[in-house]
Amino acid sequence: MVHFANYSEENYLKALYKLELRQVKKITNSAVAKALDLNPATVLEMMRKMEQKKLVELLPDKSIKLTEKGSKKALRTIRRHRLWEVFLVKKLGFTWNEVHDLAEQLEHIDSDELVNRLDEYLGFPPFDPHGDPIPDKLGKIKKQVAVPLTSCQQGPTYQVQHFAETSDAFLQYLGQVQIAPGSKIKIVGINAYDQSYSLQLGRRSVQVSEKAAANILVQPADH
């Protein structure tokens, strides 16, 4: 074969889409490199190729933007990924935390017919096992709404979207506990005495007040 479909390209598109979703202000080569664990030089090279293919625009301020075509393509891959995840959990009995890496492979299987039949077979599920919305055949996807951490359960991983407050004090506080847009958070427990939240961020444990938690807006992490 030697030309392995669009394996890499699809991964770049997904990464870009997710950065845009996270409202990263300026999507740079290095941001993408970090997201995909690649060298910035590699990303730059690829971005130029993808610009040729009209999948991205490289703006004068060096930021990268998906074109309509690029977005559509990213959503097709995300659709596949999430539908395979549903299949693995619902039909093959995997648990939700086992399926991501497999879906990372399956998402690149190149056939719209296959994915549409899979969708039908699964009963057109609107969400994947992690709570993320599944784009439909036409690429329409439910807007992901960020919710305050106070309305979330223990267990799943959430990703910080933005904050409901912008005071210096709050932002400084966030810096202190190292919570930023993009951070992945698990709720470990809620203190029965003062309603404060015990959170897990990677290997770090932090404690935040209920007030703070109410201002942290998250959505289910899509893995």
Next chain:
Amino acid sequence: MVHFANYSEENYLKALYKLELRQVKKITNSAVAKALDLNPATVLEMMRKMEQKKLVELLPDKSIKLTEKGSKKALRTIRRHRLWEVFLVKKLGFTWNEVHDLAEQLEHIDSDELVNRLDEYLGFPPFDPHGDPIPDKLGKIKKQVAVPLTSCQQGPTYQVQHFAETSDAFLQYLGQVQIAPGSKIKIVGINAYDQSYSLQLGRRSVQVSEKAAANILVQPADH
């Protein structure tokens, strides 16, 4: 990723396995090249790498032989291929002639856990939609038995294995109609008057007597 699992290697292993199954007397680089539609130089190069990895033996007479390790690995890929084919037909409603190319992609998804669960989900099917046996978890596969063309139906493609007669006259006859081990045959019809068989070989149509058909031993072509 850049190191796409063992995509190519798996395809070489499958091709070698199938050539051995067809009892090709001497499996050469060019035979493999033809089977995979590659340049012989490419195959040679790959064979040397695979020899290093103890997947094949390169014999003094320049023939290629799978090692035990190589065979096992080939069978794992064949198992995946055939199970996915069953899935596509039984669960997603594809027809048996639509599934091969998809399975060609799916077979390279790297997870034993996945394929074993799929096997279970499908109820441990012994055969794929083309009638080929599916190796079990341990790589055990039912010996494929060749049957006379006279016991086959119209429609599916069969592959010639060997012949029940070895007379010069018969072999010469086969040469004339260009039927050889490995040939793919479809039965187009059986003449009601003399029981002769109308066969399709690629784009060639040939007519053989019932007597000849009885001596042509075939098995379902696995695509």
Next chain:
DNA sequence: GAACTTTATTTGGCACACCAAATAAAATTT
């Protein structure tokens, strides 16, 4: 057994997706 034909191997190259190190440009600090 010489000539020819076929098959195998070597050689040099290519595309893709990647990286590390050097340099250039931009942003930040002082």
Next chain:
DNA sequence: AAATTTTATTTGGTGTGCCAAATAAAGTTC
């Protein structure tokens, strides 16, 4: 505004799989 730090880009690689053309070896025919 200089100096410093950070970020972006260029440059020169690498490994994997592939090919075409040249050469070498083996087989076949005469």
